[in-house]
Amino acid sequence: MQNVKVITGTSAAAEAAKLADVDVIAAYPITPQTTSVEKLAEFVANGELNAEYIKVESEHSAISACVGASATGARTFTATSSQGLALMHEILFAAAGMRMPIVMMNANRALSAPINIWNDQQDSISQRDTGWIQLYAENNQETLDLIIQAFKIAENENVLLPVMVNLDGFILTHTVEPVEIPEKEKVLNFVGQYEPKHAYLRPEKPMTQGALGDPEWYMETRYDVQKAQDVALNVIKDIHDKFAEKFGRAYGNGLIESYNIENAETVLITMGSLCGTIKDVIDELKAEGKEYGLLKIISYRPLPTEEIKEALKGAKNVAILDKDISLGLDKGALFTDIAPFLKDKKTVNYIVGLGGRDIRKANIKEIIEHTENEAKDTETKWIGLKE
Amino acid sequence: MARQFPREELFAPGHRGCAGCGAAIVARLTLKAAGKNTIVANATGCLEVMTTPYPETAWRVPWMHVAFENAAAVASGIEAAVKSLKRKRGLYEGEKVNVIAFGGDGGTADIGFQALSGAMERGHDMVYIMYDNEAYMNTGVQRSGSTPYMASTTTSPAGSVIRGENRPKKNMPMIMAAHGIPYVATASISYPEDFMNKVKKACEIDGPAFIQILQPCTTGWGYPAAKTVELGRLAVKAGIWPLYEIENGEYRVTYKPSKRISIEEYLKTQKRYRHLTEEDIEEMQNLINHKCQEMGI
Ligand SMILES: Cc1ncc(C[n+]2csc(CCOP(=O)(O)OP(=O)(O)O)c2C)c(N)n1
Numbered sequence A: 001m002q003n004v005k006v007i008t009g010t011s012a013a014a015e016a017a018k019l020a021d022v023d024v025i026a027a028y029p030i031t032p033q034t035t036s037v038e039k040l041a042e043f044v045a046n047g048e049l050n051a052e053y054i055k056v057e058s059e060h061s062a063i064s065a066c067v068g069a070s071a072t073g074a075r076t077f078t079a080t081s082s083q084g085l086a087l088m089h090e091i092l093f094a095a096a097g098m099r100m101p102i103v104m105m106n107a108n109r110a111l112s113a114p115i116n117i118w119n120d121q122q123d124s125i126s127q128r129d130t131g132w133i134q135l136y137a138e139n140n141q142e143t144l145d146l147i148i149q150a151f152k153i154a155e156n157e158n159v160l161l162p163v164m165v166n167l168d169g170f171i172l173t174h175t176v177e178p179v180e181i182p183e184k185e186k187v188l189n190f191v192g193q194y195e196p197k198h199a200y201l202r203p204e205k206p207m208t209q210g211a212l213g214d215p216e217w218y219m220e221t222r223y224d225v226q227k228a229q230d231v232a233l234n235v236i237k238d239i240h241d242k243f244a245e246k247f248g249r250a251y252g253n254g255l256i257e258s259y260n261i262e263n264a265e266t267v268l269i270t271m272g273s274l275c276g277t278i279k280d281v282i283d284e285l286k287a288e289g290k291e292y293g294l295l296k297i298i299s300y301r302p303l304p305t306e307e308i309k310e311a312l313k314g315a316k317n318v319a320i321l322d323k324d325i326s327l328g329l330d331k332g333a334l335f336t337d338i339a340p341f342l343k344d345k346k347t348v349n350y351i352v353g354l355g356g357r358d359i360r361k362a363n364i365k366e367i368i369e370h371t372e373n374e375a376k377d378t379e380t381k382w383i384g385l386k387e
Numbered sequence B: 001m002a003r004q005f006p007r008e009e010l011f012a013p014g015h016r017g018c019a020g021c022g023a024a025i026v027a028r029l030t031l032k033a034a035g036k037n038t039i040v041a042n043a044t045g046c047l048e049v050m051t052t053p054y055p056e057t058a059w060r061v062p063w064m065h066v067a068f069e070n071a072a073a074v075a076s077g078i079e080a081a082v083k084s085l086k087r088k089r090g091l092y093e094g095e096k097v098n099v100i101a102f103g104g105d106g107g108t109a110d111i112g113f114q115a116l117s118g119a120m121e122r123g124h125d126m127v128y129i130m131y132d133n134e135a136y137m138n139t140g141v142q143r144s145g146s147t148p149y150m151a152s153t154t155t156s157p158a159g160s161v162i163r164g165e166n167r168p169k170k171n172m173p174m175i176m177a178a179h180g181i182p183y184v185a186t187a188s189i190s191y192p193e194d195f196m197n198k199v200k201k202a203c204e205i206d207g208p209a210f211i212q213i214l215q216p217c218t219t220g221w222g223y224p225a226a227k228t229v230e231l232g233r234l235a236v237k238a239g240i241w242p243l244y245e246i247e248n249g250e251y252r253v254t255y256k257p258s259k260r261i262s263i264e265e266y267l268k269t270q271k272r273y274r275h276l277t278e279e280d281i282e283e284m285q286n287l288i289n290h291k292c293q294e295m296g297i
């Protein structure tokens, strides 16, 4: 018997944390993440979830409490968005550097100023070098599925890194979709119990965590995180395959998902909910006898560059759509990260949807048309900009 | 004291603090009173830096440092995790685990103030110890909200126009008491038994406890290393640092000097006050007389 609920992305995230039987939650409300932490508070209040819910006074304390809880051996969850994620910035580095397998849901939202509560991905992109694994969901089902997998990825003995699961604000957080909720027992069986071996705070075996790492030691700790990110590429794929086998849902290879690439000379690359719109456009154009492809990035950190190169072997033109912008360079992060690996192709960067600016099917068609016919290699074009 | 508190040293000798550092005394006495079943969260600052240069550590209890302003939040997470693991997995059954946070005056009264207020107000079962050396020592003696009136620091220097710090010391114990927490106390490293009794009490009490302990700092205050304990004593005797506790709202002085000494005897020992004129000292003495009267000392 399938248990399907018609729920928002934030509810799906809360359900996933509940299914993973988290021990400690510390979170602070911010639009459009709020309903997820309200939902979790409700689960705890009703005894549906046996967890400590710390009603912290800020996101900085939320993530700090998560580091303390995780280090004590608790499975730990938090959720935030935009300004809240930016406030966490300092401690995000600490969480990764101290190898705390915290799982976070981030509802992607633009950053001030001007203040704007709507969707783009500048918030999480701006945290890309913190050492966190970053996964991006296309829809609400994928949000739930990714969060369940995230615990297993984070707690993997060879990874031990925090994982951020991103979903587009409002587009997913406030839109209801049917989501299949797996059985709790099955999820627990899949995720297992968290038993820290590398670092913990237990009086019977005192350990010092967060020591001063002078120049003699610091670089190696950075290199260790890099190695763990490398290892995570295989772990994410492996966990994805096991998840697919057990729960019957697959998302490409867990790192990237190709859509009609094998038939296409022109391929679009992006992350998150926009992939859904692009898939619709590709289907429409296919019906007219035109072939276009999409490469959806699920894992942005670690970035599977080999897989991306391989998937784009047959492509000639690549349109890279960014919901973020490096001001002063006029390029988005996906473009700067991926284009260097695609030197033999025409690569064009599109800045789209900043601060929730609508991206319609017509915009996608305009991008395809531009990439194929007019664009120069490595050009940047802002879509939907008022002149 | 020898009978009441164990010989075992949970804070190992050989840290890298300055000779005569009072912060090391705070840590050592705290652990003696709290015992083995303790988890420590430490804010960035002298205590953290001097005790854990990787791969060495002075801590024989589990210890964690994350950042400057979040020791109270980290301790909140530790406390919540202990509770959760107790309930869900039967860990620490029948045991009392002390969660202790250490923060300097900067990490507590200034940048860590919000996290501390949140942790106290939420009622976590933890002991927060503010080791107060009255400035940001780790970064080279800059003023904090806890720097006393007229003390010269590198960011409140005594100049020809401004006479050192121009604002009074922030009253942290009263601010903490206003949170309605079950236990608030002041202490001094020079009255170890008084301090350790307070730590013990704070550990035993259910809920948040806050102890502010005055910690003389040779480098920041400017006095010879051998005089740390003496200075701590002079501060109490002069009435500039009264020792008291507020237990469930009940205020009690825990040590009353039989005869108060003049503030000058305390001030003249330290370079941070050497710019003071006779009028300055008189002004200070009047302020202290007034405060001591208020506090019943
Ligand atoms: C966010 C942040 N700002 C500034 C610093 C630099 N910093 C480190 S320790 C410190 C002062 C610590 O002062 P205090 O809390 O009084 O402890 P003490 O060094 O006196 O023991 C400062 C300013 C920092 N580490 N983090």
Ligand code: SF4
Residues within 6 Å of the ligand: B016, B017, B018, B020, B021, B022, B023, B046, B047, B050, B133, B137, B138, B216, B217, B218, B219, B220
């Ligand atoms: S500067 Fe002061 S607090 Fe810091 S180690 Fe030296 S004596 Fe101790």
